[in-house]
Amino acid sequence: MAFYEECDYLFKAVLIGDSAVGKSNLISRFCRDEFRLDSKPTIGVEFAYRNVKIGDKLVKAQIWDTAGQERYKAITSSYYRGALGALLVYDITRRVTFSNLKKWLQELRHFGESELVIVLVGNKSDLGHNREVTEEEGQEVAEREGLCFMETSALENLKVEDAFLQMIMQIYEISSKRLL
Ligand code: GDP
Numbered sequence: 001m002a003f004y005e006e007c008d009y010l011f012k013a014v015l016i017g018d019s020a021v022g023k024s025n026l027i028s029r030f031c032r033d034e035f036r037l038d039s040k041p042t043i044g045v046e047f048a049y050r051n052v053k054i055g056d057k058l059v060k061a062q063i064w065d066t067a068g069q070e071r072y073k074a075i076t077s078s079y080y081r082g083a084l085g086a087l088l089v090y091d092i093t094r095r096v097t098f099s100n101l102k103k104w105l106q107e108l109r110h111f112g113e114s115e116l117v118i119v120l121v122g123n124k125s126d127l128g129h130n131r132e133v134t135e136e137e138g139q140e141v142a143e144r145e146g147l148c149f150m151e152t153s154a155l156e157n158l159k160v161e162d163a164f165l166q167m168i169m170q171i172y173e174i175s176s177k178r179l180l
Pocket of ligand 1 (some may be wrong): 018019020021022023024025026036068123124125126127152153154155156
């Protein structure tokens with residue numbers, strides 16, 4: 001069976017946010033149930049897949065990782081092209097990654113699709129003792145910007161599944177309505 005016939009829907013989603021907030025590890029956790037302690041070996045866009053069953057439909061989420069491009073301020077518009085969802089990630093232990101959310105949101109809204117589903121993710125919740133951003137602050141930004149919000153730990157596998165599934169379910173709802 002051809003690749004595209006194996007599922008009922010195929011969506012592209014991207015991860016975005018400052019370097020080292022845990023984007024790659026969130027993807028590895030969600031798509032392969034792995035966590036990597038090493039840093040990324042290569043620079044360049046990579047993606048992974050995960051199939052999700054919604055009712056009797058099989059949804060294939062194609063999840064793109066910046067794979068370090070953000071370090072060089074060189075995320076191209078093609079990264080965002082066709083993406084229906086985004087996890088916008090910051091690190092709860094580094095306030096600068098939270099302050100930079102504004103910039104990432106502007107970029108997402110500039111390059112992203114008009115109905116882009118964005119879930120705000122405060123990662124590294126296992127490091128609560130080093131916290132620089134409270135959960136309430138994350139929630140406030142999410143409410144102000146009309147986003148879903150979740151704190152996750154890729155290391156301890158806390159709420160990672162929930163964050164991706166929130167995004168995938170919302171994309172599915174929007175897309176399936178559009179096809180009716
Ligand atoms: P990226 O640059 O945003 O893709 O970040 P990475 O996934 O490469 O992670 C950057 C660093 O943060 C690595 O050293 C990871 O081991 C670490 N890291 C990622 N997620 C977590 C987490 O949930 N908790 C903790 N404690 N460390 C994490």
